[in-house]
Amino acid sequence: MRRDFKELNRRRFPLVLLWLGITAAAFGNAGFAVAADPLQGAWVATKVISDGKPAENLVGHRLTFDGGNFQIQSSGGQIIFAGTTSIDPSAKPASIDFVNTQGDAAGATWKGIYVLEGETLSICDNSPNLDAVRPTAFEAASGSGHALFIFERAKP
Known part of the structure; x- marks a missing residue:
């Protein structure tokens, strides 16, 4: 047997x-x-600073990662931007690029950095000024051409 x-x-x-x-x-x-990608899913903006100024109109926007794609919706649910992402978690700080294929920024690439701490995702990018270089710190001082976004993982 x-x-x-x-x-x-x-x-x-x-x-x-x-x-x-x-x-x-x-x-x-x-x-x-x-x-295995911890960025996957939906995130809600809780704080945004753009080029040194609070951007309250962006608070409540929803950023969703689905595979290699992203989508940004207004707090009312309208799709504002969409496209693809590429990340390099081994870079110091970790880098993220948003290649826009839909919305007013179609054809533009936002270059940024990110850090994930628990259920909080911080992204700093050059979306206010595409000529600005990729940020190296999580700050968006006046004249920097950078925006700092603080997101919390969306509740189901």
Whole structure:
């Protein structure tokens, strides 16, 4: 009986490997990386400073990451911007780029940095002035051309 069980497992093992290979190919490496990406999901802006001034009109906007895509909605639910993102968590500080494909910024790329601390996501980027360089600190002083966004993870 024990010998039959070993023989059965020996025959099944290649089938299990084949199944794992087909599954990995179907989902691709990005499918597995997305599940592990802590930025995925929806975030709500709680504080925004743009070029040294509070931007209260942006508080309540919703930023959603879905795979390599992003979408920004107004507090009323209207899609304002959308496109793709690329992140480099190994950069110091971690970098993020937003390549806009929809909205008034279509064709523009915002270059920024981010930090995730628990359920708070901070992003500083050059969205107010595309000629400004990528920020190196989480500040948006007057004349910097940077915006600092503080987000909290959206509640389901």
